[in-house]
Amino acid sequence: MTRFEFRQATVVVGIFLLVAAHLFHCAAIRAEDAADVNSVEVIGSSIVYNNDVAMARDVAIRDGLRKAVENAVGVILSSESIVENFQLLSDRIYTESRGFVQGYKVLAESRSENCYNIVIQATVSAGTLRDELQALGILMAQKGMPRTMFFLAEQSIGESQPHLSADLGITENKIAEEMAARGFVLVDRSAAANDIELINVLGTARLADQTAVKLGNQHDAEIVIVGKALARYTKNVMGSQMKSYQANISVKAIRTDTGEIIASSTHSGAAVHTDDVSGGTAALKRVASQAAGDLITQITAKWQREVVESQLVLVTVNGIKAYSDFVAFRRILSNRIRGVKNVYLRGIDAGEARMDVEIKGTAQTLADELMLKNFDGFGINIFNVSQNAIQLKLVPKG
Structure with a gap:
């Protein structure tokens, strides 16, 4: 065997061992709980241009980190979801691989002619990765947003107490609007206007959780939003015709299959206006928007954990x-x-x-x-x- 042939054989054996180690650790990572930080060994490769080994080494490391993140994505998402969202994953996740890698170390490296290979052990933050996948809408789309029904009692300016109406109130409409924009499926309460049990609770100041869950199940809702919101006049703004209005909201989201409370929110907010109705409406919409943000975040986190957990x-x-x-x-x-x-x-x-x-x-x-x-x-x-x-x-x- 010539020196060149021996060198080639040595490189081939070395790469074979690296690939074997890589495959072993890829299998191991898929056995881990996706909720943990993932440590994986991968092989990064690059071409050596103009004998610039330092540049090739940097490119090989970036390639390895990308593969480490791709492995972590493969643990969290189904293969169908990865294929369907390939371009989005490539643009927003893989090209930003370093943002999901907590650290790495080089285990081995070699050069064969114009090819540079490097084995690195990378630690990927699965939690950070899941958060980004969730923000992009990929993770939640894999599971599907829950069917949601609203039962919020509301008291506007001029009304004596909160009450549940046949149609959605100001706060319900605002929360529903923001949840629909995030992909939640809404169950139209007005479409169930002929439901005797629903008719019996209209006008009540606050609906019992058990009743809301029962009505939600009857109309195929997976989550019911229960609570109350009220607006009131507080004072005139000194030196002007403007008036100040205060709104308060307290809501919670309940699963209809288990009765578990999976999200809640309480907020207060103010608005100013010359007109009582407009001022009260503005204050109610403000607190409703804040509550919607809380509910969306909490429900999404709870709902999506079931994709990666048993x-x-x-x-x-x-x-x-x-x-x-x-x-x-x-x-x-x-x-x-x-x-x-x-x-x-x-x-x-x-x-x-x-x-x-x-x-x-x-x-x-x-x-x-x-x-x-x-x-x-x-x-x-x-x-x-x-x-x-x-x-x-x-x-x-x-």
């Missing part, structure tokens, strides 16, 4: 004619559905079984996966999917 989905199975069919269904659910980590049987009685399914994903993705599976001797009919629950029926085949 959650429990209640699966109710009806129509069980033969226990063997249920056993077959449960076996496929446990072993052949992507993202399912565990299945816990709550109980089975009178042809109905209830299970808690621990899954990394959402109830909708679980339902989609189930519909793609073939079952021997029976099929399934999924007739209800909510944020944390699925109801289905086993249907015998022909």
Whole structure:
């Protein structure tokens, strides 16, 4: 073997070992919890131009850091979401890789002819990365914004007490406007004007949380916004015809499937105007906008954590004619559905079984996966999917 051939072989073996180490650590990072800081080893490469090794080394490091961030993105997002948002990820995430890397160190480096390779160990802040993906709307889009319904009692200038009206009030409209702009799906309360239970609570000063949750479930809302807002005249502005108005708002967001309060906000604000109605409206809109910002931030953070963390989905199975069919269904659910980590049987009685399914994903993705599976001797009919629950029926085949 000539000296040149030996040199080439040495470089090839070295690169092979580097790639093997890289693949090993890539596999390891995907096993980690995406909520933690991720440490990964990657290979950066570049071309040596005009024998400028220093420049090539810098470019190789930048390439390695980009790959480290790409690995972290791959842990957080699905492959479909990455493909769909490739250009946005490239422009806003990958080109700013250093902003997500807490630190790095060079483990090995080599030059082969006009190619420079470097192995670096980079520490990527998954939290910072998730925050940016969320701000770009990529992370939340993967899960989908919740269907939201409003039950805010409001007292404007000239009214004696807060009350819930058939149509959305000033504060509800303002909050709804800002939430809709961020992708939230709004349930129109006025469309449910003929609902007897809703009619019975109109005019009340404050709606009970349990009642709001019940009404939300009846109209397929995943979150209800409950609270009150009021505006009042405070004083005249000295030396002018302007008047000062004060508004206060207190709201909270409640999940309709669990009854859990996942967001809340309280604000006070003022406005000045010569007209009572206009002044009160301005003050109410001001505090409503502040509350909307709080609710959006808190709901989004809570909602989106379920994309990267395991959650429990209640699966109710009806129509069980033969226990063997249920056993077959449960076996496929446990072993052949992507993202399912565990299945816990709550109980089975009178042809109905209830299970808690621990899954990394959402109830909708679980339902989609189930519909793609073939079952021997029976099929399934999924007739209800909510944020944390699925109801289905086993249907015998022909």
